[in-house]
Amino acid sequence: MLKKGCPDEYPITLVVNGYEVAVFQLTNQDLEDWAYGYLFSEGFIGSPEEVEEVEVNEDTGTIQVSLNNDFEPEQMFSKKKHYTAGCGRGVTFFSMTDVKNFRKVTSHEKFALSYLLKKRSEFAQNTPLYIETGGMHGACIIHEDGSISVREDIGRHNAVDKIIGHALRKRLQPDRLVLLTTGRVSYEMLSKTAKFGFAVIGSRTAATKQAIQLARFLNIEVVGYLRGKMATVYTSSGRVYDDVSNSTVAAKPIERGEVLTIFN
Structure with missing residues (x-):
């Protein structure tokens, strides 16, 4: 080893x-x-x-x-x-009550699950501190042109703050950006997502029930377990569509209230 x-x-x-x-x-x-x-x-x-x-x-x-x-x-x-x-x-x-008063997201951008899975893999290959230690978290922005920016930290929420800080300093607009994280999407992670205005957040692991409730209220798409060729779409804002599952029609929209888990 x-x-x-x-x-x-x-x-x-x-x-x-x-x-x-x-x-x-x-x-x-x-x-x-x-x-x-x-x-x-x-x-x-x-x-x-x-x-x-x-x-x-x-x-x-x-x-x-x-x-x-x-x-x-x-x-x-x-x-x-x-x-x-x-x-x-x-x-x-x-x-959580404060977060419910944040401005709701209105972006009309749409993303294929296959695209998010591909970018999640690219993200994983660009985390040198994790590769070196096996004990770090990362956060990643997918830019409109498909390029990515990555920040790492011992704490998942710190990594997200770092990538948001990077976006602020670069004067990036959130409308067409996607946020990826290695950590669990809890309510405070959803809060950071909403505050900056990301329309989609994806993670390699789960989202909490409270985060999903807030995401649905604020019109944010949450995708969990982005690994290999699997994913769980917890929300139904229409920004992420299924083009991965062999058991469904290509580009199948996710119905309101449906939690869609893809294994392929």
């Missing part, structure tokens, strides 16, 4: 306008992307232009962020914190 290296995790303190938000367990890579993504996902900023400066100090394990918006720390930090499930535990200030 080939020996793999061990994944690294670092305690990183996020400080916004002089106020300490929390200490996060992160992989020491793409930290500026993570700061932008986390601040946007949690409502500290509404656009990258509201970030004046990000200073990453690896020696002290801190990220100092200066915002030029009307950020009110007392109001933000008085909100109840919700700790995320799973590895590399994080914190979110949005409850």
Whole structure:
């Protein structure tokens, strides 16, 4: 058996306008992307232009962020914190009720399951930290032209924040993008998806019942177990169609309320 290296995790303190938000367990890579993504996902900023400066100090394990918006720390930090499930535990200030008030997605883009499966395979081949250690999560954006961007982290939600931060800094528009993740799609992952405006999120593993309920409410397509030639489509917004299953007609639409699992 080939020996793999061990994944690294670092305690990183996020400080916004002089106020300490929390200490996060992160992989020491793409930290500026993570700061932008986390601040946007949690409502500290509404656009990258509201970030004046990000200073990453690896020696002290801190990220100092200066915002030029009307950020009110007392109001933000008085909100109840919700700790995320799973590895590399994080914190979110949005409850499920808050997420239901996010703007619903209106994208009319459509994607074939075969295309998502192909891109999921390409994503897996472009995760060097996972290949090296066997213990990392990744997040990937599929661009309109079919190219991909990938970020990795010890925590699944951190990886998603990193790729969202990358998209923000590149001024990418979410309408025609697809988000892929290696981790479980829980409600806080769905929250990040909705906040940025992705219309489709796919994962190599499952989605939780709460995430599926929120996705249906916000008109987001959720596809799980993207592996080889199998997938589970949990939602029915019409953005993903089945062109894989031998037992159904090619390009079969997914009916409302149907959970479609494809094995081929």
